Amino acid sequence: MKQPIAGDERVAIIAHDDAQAIAAFVERVWSEDGLADRTLEAYRQDLEGLARWLATRGRNLAAASREDLSSYHAAQPVSVRSMARRQSSFRRFYAHLARNEPSRENPTLLMQRPKTPRGLPKALAEREVEALLAAPDAGTPLGQRDRAMLELMYASGLRVSELVELSLGNYNPRQGVLRVTGKGGKDRLVPVGQVALEHIDRYLSTVRPLHLKPGSRPDPLFLSVRGQGMTRQMFWTIVKRHAQSVGILARRVSPHVLRHSFATHLLNHGADLRALQMLLGHSALSTTQIYTLVAREGLKRLHAAHHPRG
Template identity: 50%
Template sequence: MDNLIDEFLGYLISVKNYSYNTLLSYSFDLKDFGDFCEKRGHKKLEDVIVVKEYLEELKKRGYNPFTIARKLSSLKSFFKFLELEKGINTQIFLFLESPKLPIRLPKVLSLEEIEKLLSVPDLNTPLGYRDRTMLEVLYATGLRVSELVNLKLENFNLELGLVKVLGKGSKERLIPLGDYALNFLKNYLENIRPKFLSSKSKNFVFLNIRGGALTRQRFWQIIKGYAKKCGLEDKVTPHVIRHSFATHLLQGGADLRALQMMLGHSSLATTQIYTHLDYKKLKEIYDKFHPRA
């Protein structure tokens, strides 16, 4: 099983060009399934009974439907690979249904809460100015944190106010920068970033105190620290800021297709989750003001 998983992960790297985080997710899911098969003494991995027992085991462990659906998706991709490369029949998945998933609306911050968060970093210190710039760019572009911390100087066209991002599946997209983010970025690059430069810096835009690139884990800690200071500790994560970017654009009248391009979603269906938030707001307005609501 371990060898088959290694072959599959190698395929995802060399052929599919999947990101490191996606590979970790696949690796974790498949190892969990392999451990389950080993404990139960299952030898025929493609047996439909084996997979059904595994899904039942996940329910007993208390996993929510979203996690179970993700693990099932990982198994489907794995067995499809085995069918292509090893000739193993994967018809078992014709008999398996993914769990029905409720619509899970993303958490978002109000504009007032965004302003509150942005006001926390101390602009009189290099680290505070760097952090404010990162928050401004994050909210202005809706980038994923991994995309933000991996930005390099060549990704920006400051004259046109654009940032070029290499997202999931190595897909490039261009995103406009608002005036606030652009002004902070220009000043950061000219006056703040040079204070962090070292031989480790290369062309990374956002640097730590040793001159290397910030990690996504460290930036998550930074955001949580600022969220705690302004009383938003339970509300703020980097992805919540991405959701807030999308929701505020849509509420302001942005086109759904344009939003899809800026977020880097491969499917419009993924972007449409934000329309549910808009409908929820409309329902609140209707209930509040209609005389027969």
């Protein structure tokens, strides 16, 4: 193959065989592991980036060597976390190829994995959460909807995708629970606090009917003014706007920060770690255990601020 000029990797065409191999891989991990759409798309983008880079060098994914992958990482620098995700994509893809052809050499086997720093989740103080929840103007329809969403997010520790994808049929006010579909398509039952229930019921009786449009799909629990389901971006904007209105710095708050605050505050008030794991929908307890570090850091700050010898 003729050597392309510099920069061609940005526009290089993915070889037909590579495109087919990527599609087959994504289909397989979706059917076997039930991964979320965002994870599958990240895998696809990582592999397509590698395929384009290899194409400019007259190679394809199947023939890539460990040296090729090392050169690609050096030529396409990214953050440590992005590097870890990229390597995960490559490891799974080449394990998939080796599974189909056991004699095939896996170029990722001896590659060193980057060490990702384990950052602690950022949680708001309880007084900040109270201020944020009270920020929407409950005298307006949109204020009632926003208050109900914020109350539910904090009361149940939902992921933002779980919140906006909630269906009306999965809300059971009589039992005070939600059926939530989390990562990997796994369902779990999540309790809803009494305060959140009251705000949701008020929204359902007085606001949601105003947003239902003729012919609109009535399934989503929370609707936009156009009668459609909310999006993650919409709720992100809602959280930022109300946080700014009560003086919380925008960079400190996001929908996920409410989930972190839910977990941290439960632990601070004596919640059991196993129960918290079930509430958050974590598949491994080790994922939940990081919140014990957050709670410990909070106790250290409390001691330093108030103890006479802190």
